[in-house]
Amino acid sequence: MRRPYFACMESPDRPSEIATPYDPGSVESKWRARWAERGTNVADIRNAARPYYALMMFPYPSAEGLHVGNMFAFTGNDIFARYQRMQGLDVFEPLGYDAFGIHSENYALKVGVHPAEMIPRNIANFRRQLERGGLMVDWSRSLSTTDPEYYRWTQWVFLQLYNKGLVYKKAAAVNWCPTDKTVLANEQVIAGACERCGSIVEQRFLEQWFFAISRYADRLLNNLDALDWSETTKTAQRNWIGKSEGAEIWFDGIKVFTTRPDTIFGATYVVLAPEHPLVDAHTTEQQRAAVDEYRDRASRRDLVSRKTIRDKTGVATGSTVTNPATGEQIPVWVSDYVLMEYGTGAIMAVPAHDERDLEFAHGFELPVKKVVHEDDTLVESGEFDGMTVHDAKRAIIQSLSAKGQGTAVTNFRLHDWCISRQRYWGPPIPIIYCDDCGVVPVPEKDLPVLLPMIDDFKPDDSGISPLARHDEWYRVACPTCGKMGRRETDVSDTFLDSAWYFLRYPNVGDNSVAFDPGVTKKWLPVDSYIGGNEHAVLHLLYSRFVTMVLHDIGLIDFEEPFTKFRAHGLIIREGAKMSKSKGNVVNPDEYIDTWGSDAFRTYLMFLGPFEEGGDFRDQGISGVRRFLDRLWACVRDLAPDAPPDAEVDRKLHATIRKVGDDIPRLGYNTAIAAMMEYMNTLRKGDRVPRRSEVEPLVQLVAPFAPHLAEELWEQLGNSGSVFDSTWPVFDPALLSTDEVEIAVQVNGKMRGRLRMARDVTQAVAASQAMNDESIAKFVTGAPKKIIFVPGRLLNIVA
RNA sequence: GCUCGGAUGGCGAAAUGGGUAGACGCGAGGGACUUAAAAUCCCUUUCGGGAUAACCGAAUGCCGGUUCGAGUCCGGCUCCGAGCACCA
Structure with missing residues (x-):
């Protein structure tokens, strides 16, 4: 790297003095001290006349320190915020830390330091680096998601959703590492193996808490149209929500979902997901052993390999069902290419018009029956022959529903949000189990449920959350009847921490409420939000969901949290992605x-x-x-x-x-x-x-x-x-000149430039151009046509 | 496979209600200053032909189209990046 130079030239006006060179070090420390001392960057939350909330996505305070990508994003937001301030707005630019989660926990386990000790240290280092970045951040209203005064309100948010009936518990499949005896997130499973120990990951069913976000799917989708967001982000959300319209159709006792009811005459078999509850009932005695063996194998496969290894496997149940359109008996199969978590967990297979079904049909020699022509009209479909695909969809649904065999249905790809984590480093879920009263939410007055300081936070063989090992914390009196009960030992997902943090910033310091109605009305929704597109889906969707719920409860008067959102790009270095392993990471400290x-x-x-x-x-x-x-x-x-x-x-x-x-x-x-x-x-x-x-x-x-x-x-x-x-103002009168340069083309090719009066007419411009030998020589015959763009361009077509 | 981006000089990039392609910066070359070097300041710098001039030609990933005129619009490809992954 080149060293900066230190200019020591003499000023032409003051030859006797040594000119002072620009020394950023002293200038920057001087002004950072001034800003702190004068409170330059502190927003007047109560009295601001023209509030403007400029938010950026908060960072995870890693042990490695601030990444240049963070600096890039924050600086971009800061410039916008400072500009708005110079427009006369009262700008609030907060910044905090997203410090809970598996990241910290794993790192803490690796280096043998407790996260409660490590995180404050990391935060201090981040704060030092961020301050050097010269951000206009109001540090008097910073926050960390790990602070009990913060996660107390995260738990409160959970309770609001709970009381609204949007929180429920169900058994769900998770990745399970048999060696580490712990649940893994999908991103921790690499090619079917645990990223830490390398052992093959299995699937397990565990009781998990869910937020019923899918009930908001339609609103989350429809509201997007009106938002001033980066188009790429909106598209990503639309795709994620994945609305698809189709039908549920009964094949005897089996209900399938399809987007192509028009192809029902081509349905030659039915497939159930291995976990489908009706598999047993439809399995014949001859096939039982094979089916059980297949289901057992499927259940041991981890979720990731099941979704990436796509060889079609399956087994026949031995039974058949009636195709309600043709009246024919068609076989029922079991295969893991059908997913229990989407639709009804069962499909009608139309191999002629679905690639996956075709692949499966080929593998097991099942019949293929073509029912749609290349011109999109139906054949071999009885009374529907000759109809277009579009018309047939409606007609067939209508006909089936008249017979009670089907109904039009809209399905969403969006699934409910699993917020349980069988981990230590997160906010405890505020629930108490009582043998008499059942599931009892922790009363708001008892919040926060403090995360106890324990040393053995490593998951053990029991497969239960580490918190369960601490009786003095785990055992608690039931808030309803007073009898000894048990605490929920799962903690919540970090995405919950970040789904409402923007509501907290203006209220930091007020420990009586999560967010004060007056303050919230004044500052929210967020005027401008800047962040990475890696959060285009989950974080932004969860934030929108939580905001909508709080709105429906009547706690806030808006239902979309971010009026404007812009996704920033990514920084690469010398044409390559930055990574620790390549050793090409830019360290901001060094450059500063x-x-x-x-x-x-x-x-x-x-x-x-x-x-x-x-x-x-x-x-x-x-x-x-x-x-x-x-x-x-x-x-x-x-x-x-x-x-x-x-x-x-x-x-x-x-x-x-x-x-x-x-x-x-x-x-x-x-x-x-x-x-x-x-x-x-x-x-x-x-x-x-x-x-x-x-x-x-x-x-x-x-x-x-x-x-x-x-x-x-x-x-x-x-x-x-x-x-x-005040930001300088330009004088439009000064921007136009009397004379302009006009581009002259002959047959569309640039042949010269002429200075002419701004308001020169076509006739004058053309004759002047023809008088110029260097232009006229390209005009071979009489001009057929002349194109004239006043003040800009003249094109002579010969 | 699907979705979303992107492709312009030696390099990072400008310019899209179609109208002077390459602003700005890096690098490179030359000059001024200096005993010298560094720094600073100034000039040149898309490519090819031509004498380093005038001038001519070509050029925005590839092929075609619309237009007086296309980096920009339309159709078809190629390559690169990111995300999602059997969603019925």
């Missing part, structure tokens, strides 16, 4: 030490479009630093003020417009380019800029390089913070 926080921030934003990300190339940062050096030198070496230079003034106003257009649409890279261009104009040749030319530039730069801007703003003789100054 060498180049300064302002240069680092500005460079991150200069890499490429914020919403697309960029390629971090070590050499590139010098260009941005040079720009800041020049800005410093401009203020230091100001020429005596004089009337504005017309050319420079015009450029200044064009720059104010460009930067003001670009920042709100997150076009930071082009905003920086425009300021650099202006700088080149300012210093063209040996030009020494004047105060009136430089001062507005200091304001434009402020969101990007806040410390430097504050320092220069002060050096220019201003008292308050540059962020309390």
